[in-house]
Amino acid sequence: MSHISQENNKKLFIIQALGYTFDSLESQLAQIENHFHRILSSLKISTPSGKSTSIQLNIDRVNPEKLDAKAERKSKELATYEITIKAGFSRCLWVASRALAFDEINLLPWVEECEINDKRLRHLGKREILADYAYFIGSYLIILHEISHIVLGHLDYLNDEIGDRYLSELKDEKKQYYPEELIIRKAFEAEADRQAGQWLIGFFEHSLGSNGLGGYLLFPSRLHAYEFYVYSIAMVFRMVQDLTQREGVIHPKPNERLYILIASLSEYFKQNLPCEHDKTYHHALQSCLEAGKKLLVIDSFDPLTVMLNANHLVFVDDVIKAINIRRYQHRFEVITSK
Numbered sequence: 001m002s003h004i005s006q007e008n009n010k011k012l013f014i015i016q017a018l019g020y021t022f023d024s025l026e027s028q029l030a031q032i033e034n035h036f037h038r039i040l041s042s043l044k045i046s047t048p049s050g051k052s053t054s055i056q057l058n059i060d061r062v063n064p065e066k067l068d069a070k071a072e073r074k075s076k077e078l079a080t081y082e083i084t085i086k087a088g089f090s091r092c093l094w095v096a097s098r099a100l101a102f103d104e105i106n107l108l109p110w111v112e113e114c115e116i117n118d119k120r121l122r123h124l125g126k127r128e129i130l131a132d133y134a135y136f137i138g139s140y141l142i143i144l145h146e147i148s149h150i151v152l153g154h155l156d157y158l159n160d161e162i163g164d165r166y167l168s169e170l171k172d173e174k175k176q177y178y179p180e181e182l183i184i185r186k187a188f189e190a191e192a193d194r195q196a197g198q199w200l201i202g203f204f205e206h207s208l209g210s211n212g213l214g215g216y217l218l219f220p221s222r223l224h225a226y227e228f229y230v231y232s233i234a235m236v237f238r239m240v241q242d243l244t245q246r247e248g249v250i251h252p253k254p255n256e257r258l259y260i261l262i263a264s265l266s267e268y269f270k271q272n273l274p275c276e277h278d279k280t281y282h283h284a285l286q287s288c289l290e291a292g293k294k295l296l297v298i299d300s301f302d303p304l305t306v307m308l309n310a311n312h313l314v315f316v317d318d319v320i321k322a323i324n325i326r327r328y329q330h331r332f333e334v335i336t337s338k
Ligand SMILES: [Zn+2]
Pocket: 145, 149, 167, 168, 169, 188, 189, 192
């Protein structure tokens, strides 16, 4: 059972989902972990000085109630890095994704037009399959965001120039920072979202298979598939809004982050599928306004507010240029197996 309830004295809403246990998540966590281990072992990532970078992904199940995701440089000499996702954070993503599973909420009214392609999954039903798919998209977004911090050189910059060993997605939001440092950290977060968004679309597009409409489940059209994608990421930022109550100082606000991801979608299509760019991007933008409204992501659905926020985000490129972060950027190539 799940429902959306309004707190009396706050404009924020909390998605509640009852009856889920950490155990049900375990097999999905293992799948995600295995997939990323395969991906990371098929990439050769090097520091600007040519050292081979090693990234360990660790989903921390020891304290399932803890909420965080972080990236840390373990050794400069060995160029080793670690990404830790607390299982509690992953569980929140999972609970948020359940919003797609329930008839009462009916976020995507066209769900019945989808077809289950894989007979083994028929017993689950279309909504449950979509909810699981959304959970994977959300989890990949978080992990890709952390990988982005590493390969874009954010962690090396913070280690070498500010003396901080790690970047946390939730824990340090209320720390006091000098204004100069704060603006750099905020630009890093926006840039990590931008990079992660482009990679995430790559993963999503790959998951849609050769027909471009889906593997286990076929979407009625590619626009429907991308509408689902937009709802999946909107649910992530709605969850972040609940967890942070919009009080964090390091990250852009959840509504801004949502639109960074839509801008990444546009960029991906421009580079890879230019013929589909206009209609997909316009539909995604429209879907984003609707998803923001239905999921109550604050400041995400009034077009004027959205435009003003988008303009505000140009500070990111100014900061990136001013500190010349590109000198820290890692290079990577795919190792092709023979
Ligand atoms: Zn981050």
